[in-house]
Amino acid sequence: MSTDQSTTGAYVETGKEFTRDTNYIEDRITKDGRDGWPVESGRYRLVVARACPWAHRSIIVRRLLGLEDSISMGVCGPTHDERSWTFDLDPGGIDPVLGIERLQQAYFARFSDYPRGITVPAMVEIATGMVVTNNYPQITLDLSTEWADHHRPGAPDLYPEPLRKEIDEVAELVFTDVNNGVYRCGFAGSQEAYERGYDRLFARLDWLSDRLAEQRFLVGDTITEADVRLFTTLVRFDAVYHGHFKCNRQKLSEMPVLWDYARDLYQTPGFGDTVDFEQIKQHYYIVHTDINPTQIVPKGPDESSWLLPHTRSELGGRPFGEGTPPQ
Numbered sequence: 001m002s003t004d005q006s007t008t009g010a011y012v013e014t015g016k017e018f019t020r021d022t023n024y025i026e027d028r029i030t031k032d033g034r035d036g037w038p039v040e041s042g043r044y045r046l047v048v049a050r051a052c053p054w055a056h057r058s059i060i061v062r063r064l065l066g067l068e069d070s071i072s073m074g075v076c077g078p079t080h081d082e083r084s085w086t087f088d089l090d091p092g093g094i095d096p097v098l099g100i101e102r103l104q105q106a107y108f109a110r111f112s113d114y115p116r117g118i119t120v121p122a123m124v125e126i127a128t129g130m131v132v133t134n135n136y137p138q139i140t141l142d143l144s145t146e147w148a149d150h151h152r153p154g155a156p157d158l159y160p161e162p163l164r165k166e167i168d169e170v171a172e173l174v175f176t177d178v179n180n181g182v183y184r185c186g187f188a189g190s191q192e193a194y195e196r197g198y199d200r201l202f203a204r205l206d207w208l209s210d211r212l213a214e215q216r217f218l219v220g221d222t223i224t225e226a227d228v229r230l231f232t233t234l235v236r237f238d239a240v241y242h243g244h245f246k247c248n249r250q251k252l253s254e255m256p257v258l259w260d261y262a263r264d265l266y267q268t269p270g271f272g273d274t275v276d277f278e279q280i281k282q283h284y285y286i287v288h289t290d291i292n293p294t295q296i297v298p299k300g301p302d303e304s305s306w307l308l309p310h311t312r313s314e315l316g317g318r319p320f321g322e323g324t325p326p327q
Helices: 053-065 104-110 136-145 161-179 181-186 191-212 225-241 256-266 277-287 303-307
Strands: 044-049 072-076 122-125 130-133
Touching: 044 053, 053 136, 053 225, 104 122, 104 130, 136 225, 161 181, 161 191, 161 225, 181 191, 181 225, 191 256, 225 256, 225 277, 256 303
Parallel strands: 044 072
Antiparallel strands: 044 122, 122 130
């Protein structure tokens, strides 16, 4: 989803703690088509923004699983106005497949009075131009399970059945305290709310550091959905969250275990090659005008540090299990 609602500027309510709206369009695209949306190659378009951490998950999973030929991808620009994410990166500002200027048009094609934020990621049915779902946690799980017949040869199992309970438990902790935790700091409307979010965030990062000091990946010995979900926050930490959201006890680059872990993933095909730091910074620093009224975008940090060597392979583990990296 977008970093909050799809309005520009107003993200902080004075005196209040940030509360995320987690009501999404819960239809699913499944193999049996039980919600009316069967899995079918070429039928749907995944609409994302490279700036958005919630959409970034689906970009990574789509690439790791090799679903590029089955699910096309539309990319919105890094900023949006009060109405919607827009396709301003495309010629003429129009998505070449859906033929629309704003993602809002796909939402309104299905729900003419859609009352919530116009969020990414969103799966859109190409023929009708209607949004199917924006339920971002379920989208990636369904790419792993419901779309299995369309995975590339050698695709990793990101949601292995024997580990699903543990993956879900870890992912919930990561979401509550880290993925959403940085927003509870950045969008806090009071000192007390900010400090509560800050303390929970860094307590969980310390917990993750302890866990990852002894194992290469979060759950099991391969990359799973849990790693994807943590990575999209860690990769934005020093560029955005440390300063912009005041998550400043330490930079990621000052947390040895997590910094090594994040670089390991970044240097793995499917992760670093999906990151666009410039768009990430443009989104946060330009859109959140109540936090950054000048809209000045920082020049740093130096992206080359993500390519520094790491020692994570010493912990063993098999990034893709029995599979192979994406090409």
